[in-house]
Amino acid sequence: MSKLTSSSSELDLDRPNIEDYLPPDSIPQPHAKLRLRDLLDISPTLTEAAGAIVDDSFTRCFKSNPPEPWNWNIYLFPLWCLGVVVRYGILFPGRVLVLTIGWIIFLSCYIPVHLLLTGHDKLRKRLERALVELICSFFVASWTGVVKYHGPRPCARPKQVFVANHTSMIDFIVLEQMTAFAVIMQKHPGWVGLLQSTILDSLGCIWFNRSEAKDREIVARKLREHVEGSDNNPLLIFPEGTCVNNQFTVMFKKGAFELGSTVCPIAIKYNKIFVDAFWNSKKQSFTTHLLQLMTSWAVVCDVWYLEPQNMKPGETAIEFAERVRDIISVRAGLKKVPWDGYLKYSRPSPKHRERKQQSFAESVLHRLEEK
């Protein structure tokens, strides 16, 4: 065994001569060195970490797409200015007017119906449903919403839930103007919360609170009760649990899929040319979001009511949820991403990291055993 001179200038007696362990072709001692190389080589894991720093699929789901800047020259700039004047000066006041009229009509009908018809529940509910559909139509009109509905309209039947992908709270309004759903939503503060606790409550909507841990069981129970009730409004659930930017879908929560009912998927796709309808709740309040919509040209979207699905024999709730997510993503042209939407609000649990560490350690041991 030839002793090569070490390239390090430091004389460290502890240090074994590494050259002894290099695979000189003549010396049959490859095992120790190969093992050491395999163990010290963390390059795949390191590459994954660096890859995540450079670009990750989760953050991409929540990126708002900035509007394409016009090529500003002598011709387009005045046109754009004219556009701004029209949108803010003519369209916006007109829309505010429409919305105000709508609210006046709605409140003047809703309040009497709600208070006076307390005895005649069936009639009251029917009128309230029609009125909510009306006010939603006014909202949609206030953004000059052009919504194209495809597929058979939802009907109220027992043992069925509707699920849809989620881009903004306006998803609810767009769907509600066609059918008065009962929806399950995060409880919001402010004027939205007020609307939630008064009008939406009467539709049978269910509230949850992301930050409360025990909440999930309570909500699961309420969902089950609602679905089993015979004359409740059809239930609409957004299984992503958060708003995503209409180019991707995050993993669906299984809650909606283990109720033992038929699941009717709905796909919603907004046309970005007119406005980016993604509501980035961390960056904008809902009011700002609505104002942004009301000063754009139009909100154009497609809604597809897809074929109802049932859980196949031997399918778990998670597999069922993924299958429905596939159907919706394909229809609306969205890319699927393997992350839980709630990671927007909290870090991955230590369980995830431990799992990854375990598979990392296992692969190292596996390579060892192979030699």
Added chain:
Amino acid sequence: MGSASSTLTQYDIEDVQEHCNNLFSQQEIVSLYQRFCQLDRTAKGFISAEEFLSVPEFAVNPLSQRLLKMVDGLNFKDFVIFLSAFSPKASMPQKIELIFKVYDSDYNGKVTFNDIMEEVLIKVMQEAGYSKDSSLLVDDFVKILDHPGLKMEVEVPVD
């Protein structure tokens, strides 16, 4: 180029490119800057550990804690220098030096058994003739790891 919120000038791009020894193209540096600003949500000019950990793919990585010590609080220039080891144009010794730095958790230029925590690794080191008090230097790492199979490359998405 002080805070991250200011836009990148051509001069800044060239300065950063020079510092990372031209391992990234100018387009890649612009993309990295957009990514830097995206991660640095409060526009402080550096990315905090919390912000790195908000990327789920990074947080579940077994090496995340060690890497955090190296990347926490880096400004954009140092961020690019750190990532330059992952460029396809980076040399093998440069990549291996980064691996060495990840192992050398107390930054004393030596990797001792204290730094390497995996028990399996300790066992094999002992089998390969290292005592519990021995340590490895960068050159040792180069000699052990330098082989054509070592691939540590990351692609910067350029739209």
